[in-house]
Amino acid sequence: MAADGADVLMSTIENTDATEAKPEGLQEFTLRLRRYDPESGQAPYFEEFQIELEPHRSVLDGILQAKAKEDGSIGVRCSCRAAICGSCGTRINDKPGLACHTHLDEALKRSKDGKITIEPLGNMPVIKDLIVDMDAVHWKKQARVTPWLLPKEPLPEREHIVPRESMVDVTQSMACIQCGACVSDCLSMEIDPLFVGPAALAKAYRFVGDPRDSRHAERLSNLAEDPHGIYACTHCFKCIEACPKGVAPMSQIMRLRRIASQDHHINDRNNGERHEMAIVNSVKKYGTLNEAKMVPDSYGGPLAPAAAKELVASLPVITKALLRRKVTPKTALFHHKNPDQAQIKRIYQEVQGREQRLELNLYITQPDEDPAELAAHEAHVAEAAAHDAAEQAERAATNQTEAGA
Numbered sequence: 001m002a003a004d005g006a007d008v009l010m011s012t013i014e015n016t017d018a019t020e021a022k023p024e025g026l027q028e029f030t031l032r033l034r035r036y037d038p039e040s041g042q043a044p045y046f047e048e049f050q051i052e053l054e055p056h057r058s059v060l061d062g063i064l065q066a067k068a069k070e071d072g073s074i075g076v077r078c079s080c081r082a083a084i085c086g087s088c089g090t091r092i093n094d095k096p097g098l099a100c101h102t103h104l105d106e107a108l109k110r111s112k113d114g115k116i117t118i119e120p121l122g123n124m125p126v127i128k129d130l131i132v133d134m135d136a137v138h139w140k141k142q143a144r145v146t147p148w149l150l151p152k153e154p155l156p157e158r159e160h161i162v163p164r165e166s167m168v169d170v171t172q173s174m175a176c177i178q179c180g181a182c183v184s185d186c187l188s189m190e191i192d193p194l195f196v197g198p199a200a201l202a203k204a205y206r207f208v209g210d211p212r213d214s215r216h217a218e219r220l221s222n223l224a225e226d227p228h229g230i231y232a233c234t235h236c237f238k239c240i241e242a243c244p245k246g247v248a249p250m251s252q253i254m255r256l257r258r259i260a261s262q263d264h265h266i267n268d269r270n271n272g273e274r275h276e277m278a279i280v281n282s283v284k285k286y287g288t289l290n291e292a293k294m295v296p297d298s299y300g301g302p303l304a305p306a307a308a309k310e311l312v313a314s315l316p317v318i319t320k321a322l323l324r325r326k327v328t329p330k331t332a333l334f335h336h337k338n339p340d341q342a343q344i345k346r347i348y349q350e351v352q353g354r355e356q357r358l359e360l361n362l363y364i365t366q367p368d369e370d371p372a373e374l375a376a377h378e379a380h381v382a383e384a385a386a387h388d389a390a391e392q393a394e395r396a397a398t399n400q401t402e403a404g405a
């Protein structure tokens, strides 16, 4: 995104007294800010600012110092300055993150030329300098996944009783602070701006994983059938690397896919489920991907009309692969088996032989609660469940009496 040949303006803090001693612990840093005001009609350019701060202070502190001392027109969005509100998402040395959560010394270590380059997030239009239009992309996509609970009816008189593990499971997606860092680096979104995207899909899992929600099937079917939905993710890991809160959006997308295909058996029109099964079966059989079988298996088998159409559409790619000898007619027809195939088959047997799919949420790493607290919580849950059951029985008895009268 850094424009090659962009104008580089240099401005420095004027030192009024060259002999003035530098306060202890302060270090000088050069910030290279991407400046852009769409209303000015001027092309984007980079401007450098010298700032002086303790090395452990944040990049955001540096930007705010430049704004306060040098140029009040620098556009930057921030609020909490403590990695909570998600407002200060920016790209620092070409990596998305929170400016308030990145130390100046760390940013300097990652810089290639001794200057800390700060740019606005990608995949979103720039409003001014480092401020992007979150409404135009990020919030629109959040709204797309109905980001609120659609509870089961009838509503309980008291609170919902939810298994503890279910809430632990959705904790990871609940940790999102809506900073947009994952959106900035999403490769699928770069080529398909309509892709629902990592942050919104992580939000979708927050409700699909919540047992209180009543629309799991509808939510999943909607996102599986959408050509820009769960199957449009290319599994590139960029959103996992970008997220400052460990939400791991790609993992949430993979969970949505697993639940859509294995629990709800949604055979989507994008062939997403078939394609996943083609990969799973190929690895099970050969230990590697048999590319020659991917298209027919993903499109309903070698005789399916959709497979023939896709094969014809893929001819330029196939020709290129043959010319570059990535595939030869022999390897295409006789795909070799991994010498350790028996081991791989054993892994499949182990995983597929389980009565229940095991989903590991690796987000919670702290030791579990105090056993006494846990016992008290379980007693409370049992008491609330008994109370609800009694209420339901009472309601049923009243309804029966009224019906009899």
Ligand code: SF4
Binding pocket: 182, 185, 186, 187, 188, 189, 197, 198, 232, 233, 234, 235, 236, 237, 238, 239, 240, 249, 250, 253
């Ligand atoms: S893994 Fe998927 S959602 Fe995440 S950045 Fe890559 S394409 Fe986007």
Ligand code: SF4
Binding pocket: 175, 176, 177, 178, 179, 180, 181, 182, 183, 198, 199, 202, 242, 243, 244, 245, 246, 247, 248, 249
């Ligand atoms: S998933 Fe992570 S990177 Fe994406 S918006 Fe939420 S907190 Fe930011």
Ligand code: FES
Binding pocket: 077, 078, 079, 080, 081, 082, 083, 084, 085, 086, 087, 088, 089, 098, 099, 100, 101
């Ligand atoms: S200012 Fe709130 S997250 Fe950085």
